[in-house]
Amino acid sequence: MRDAPSPGYRETSALSLTPASKRELRGWSGLAVAALALAGVLALLLALSRTPKIQDFLPWPVQEFFYRALVTHVVFSFVVWFLGVLGALMVLTTARLAMGQTRARRLGTVGLGAGALGCLILLAPALLNWGEPSLNNYVPVVIHPVFYAGLVLLALGVGMVAVRLILNLPGREVGPVDWGIAAAAAAYLVALVCFGLALIAIPSGTGEALFNERLFWGGGHVLQFVNTALMLVGWSVLAEITLGEMPLGPWLSAAVAGSLVLFVLPAPVFYALFDVLSREHRDAFTQMLWYGLAPQPVVMMAGLARLLYQRRTALPWRDPAFVGLVLSVGLFAVGGLFGFFLGVADTRTPSHYHAVIGGVNLAAMALYFALLLPLLGRSSRRAGPIRWQFHLYGFGQLLFSVGMFLAGEAGVPRKTAGAEQGLDTIGKVVSMAMTGTGGIIAVMGGVMFVWMALSRLMARR
Amino acid sequence: MASFLDRLAAVVFASAALALFAAMPIWHRVAESPEAESRQTISARDFSTLVEAMTKAHATGEAEGGVPIVHPPAGDVYVIARRFEFTPILQLDVGRTYRLHIASTDVVHGFNFPLGKAETLLVPGWATTVTVTPTHPGLYAMQCSEYCGLSHSRMKARVRVMP
Known part of the structure; x- marks a missing residue:
């Protein structure tokens, strides 16, 4: 007689959720997808503000609005979306560990409130024409006290949930996925420390552009470890839901999660070792990313490859979560491969990070449908549209990245448009056309995700 | 097991x-990339004077995007980095050796110039010198590699190397 299969991660998570933790889970899940929806609206306004005739009807000065809206769009689609998903997964992990006995329970409510308030405040400068925009790396900003206040509130809000998770670890039974989320929480707190140290270390009188670049440089690099931890957790959970088994055993999963924290631990020390405005400081973080962020996805991909080979005769291709998993792994792998062939100033660099971030995005989107919405009692029986959404986003992003890579190989410089691109050969024109087509397809997939996720989240039960 | x-x-x-x-x-x-470059202190005003003298003596009469093109002889050549351009644009000859001095006259910029194997920060008040001996004709990019403002990504120039 066979034993009944033991309950999986999603089932045990559902059992651990109290009404309070479910409210918090709904709050962070809502914040994450609302951030993407707002980013979409801002993208539309950006497009309208560049459209002749239509731009004349907009009720604000187009030129000033454009860059502020661009900054806000990037912050909502890149920073708030990932932090919202992180917030939701940290709430879930805390509930799983605590089983109703949560330590520092109030930190969760206060954190969610601070995060939501921070997001509202972040919108104000773009809508009210306040401050000068700065397109620095990782966290672009509008240089205005209100915008910085919004960022601080959001950062502290997520930080409180991270601290609560860490406080709930000792003496609790911690599973492999829980270790992954705890690693993301710890890395996030290291990123916050880096932002604080940068603020202290940057000399007064530093120009605004350099100030913002170096303020977010170190912590921004550490946040990529957080994103990677989220993606690896996503792959594990999706594999278990769709294939019945996690790609790695519990010990190896814990070692992979621990290594993500290990490599970011020296980050705060860099502020003591190198002048924050020096090239050495800049390069130390770049190298931390290059060397410290490669082993974990490679090991996880090897585990997934083993699992896929074992299940090769019965792969669930009609299950949207499985499609999301495979596309996420594929896109991330392509981006990782591109990373070995980067040029100096051509479009191969954005081809690499668009594919890698696309892989993280797909894992987060698939987790949203396969884990977060079902835990909130909002799962969908219609798999077709979700599967389509993953195909559109995944293949669109793949086309976009491959086009950019080929264009870079042919010599097209990055961050240029129009005549500056120097599209003087058929190869360059075709590869940039691939990029444009892929971008449009990926945007369609993104819009579908926001629409389906929001409508399910807000639907009356 | x-x-x-x-x-x-x-x-x-x-x-x-x-x-x-x-x-x-x-x-x-x-x-760490090999430090091919050396640095000396110099004021923005003194450096601008050197650039103006070189431009006056060796301008080709052509310009690209309003930036003059100069064709200096082998030896010392000077380029200013400022938001959001490198000026003047250099036209160099294959096989000749140039000592390229570059300095920022406003804020901190990055200087990425693969032809001179250079990747460094340009801090106002300091001039960086790299030695360049072009071996093949063509257009060689130099660009700012440290965020310096909204048009940072457009801060680039193409050095022309003639046969």
Whole structure:
């Protein structure tokens, strides 16, 4: 007689959720997808503000609005979306560990409130024409006290949930996925420390552009470890839901999660070792990313490859979560491969990070449908549209990245448009056309995700 | 058996990660690009005077995007980095050796110039010197590699190397 299969991660998570933790889970899940929806609206306004005739009807000065809206769009689609998903997964992990006995329970409510308030405040400068925009790396900003206040509130809000998770670890039974989320929480707190140290270390009188670049440089690099931890957790959970088994055993999963924290631990020390405005400081973080962020996805991909080979005769291709998993792994792998062939100033660099971030995005989107919405009692029986959404986003992003890579190989410089691109050969024109087509397809997939996720989240039960 | 293999894999992975981590100081040395350049202090005003003199003596009469093109002889050549341009644009000859002096006259810029194997920061008040001996004709990019403002990504120039 066979034993009944033991309950999986999603089932045990559902059992651990109290009404309070479910409210918090709904709050962070809502914040994450609302951030993407707002980013979409801002993208539309950006497009309208560049459209002749239509731009004349907009009720604000187009030129000033454009860059502020661009900054806000990037912050909502890149920073708030990932932090919202992180917030939701940290709430879930805390509930799983605590089983109703949560330590520092109030930190969760206060954190969610601070995060939501921070997001509202972040919108104000773009809508009210306040401050000068700065397109620095990782966290672009509008240089205005209100915008910085919004960022601080959001950062502290997520930080409180991270601290609560860490406080709930000792003496609790911690599973492999829980270790992954705890690693993301710890890395996030290291990123916050880096932002604080940068603020202290940057000399007064530093120009605004350099100030913002170096303020977010170190912590921004550490946040990529957080994103990677989220993606690896996503792959594990999706594999278990769709294939019945996690790609790695519990010990190896814990070692992979621990290594993500290990490599970011020296980050705060860099502020003591190198002048924050020096090239050495800049390069130390770049190298931390290059060397410290490669082993974990490679090991996880090897585990997934083993699992896929074992299940090769019965792969669930009609299950949207499985499609999301495979596309996420594929896109991330392509981006990782591109990373070995980067040029100096051509479009191969954005081809690499668009594919890698696309892989993280797909894992987060698939987790949203396969884990977060079902835990909130909002799962969908219609798999077709979700599967389509993953195909559109995944293949669109793949086309976009491959086009950019080929264009870079042919010599097209990055961050240029129009005549500056120097599209003087058929190869360059075709590869940039691939990029444009892929971008449009990926945007369609993104819009579908926001629409389906929001409508399910807000639907009356 | 599965549990044993899992533990073994965890030990191997953790050991490899720890070894990679312990080698961090080595990565830093290995990745550091050779410092081909040297630096001297100079005021923005003095440096601008040198650039103006070179431009006046060796301008070709052509310009690209409003920036004059100069064709100086082998030896010392001067370029200003400022938001958001490198000026003047250099036209160099294959086989000749140039000492390229470059300085920022406003804010901190990055200087990425693969032809001169240069990747450095340009801090106002300092001039950086790199030696360049072009071997093939063509257009060679130099660009700002440190965020310096909204049009940072447009801060680039193409050095012309003639046969």
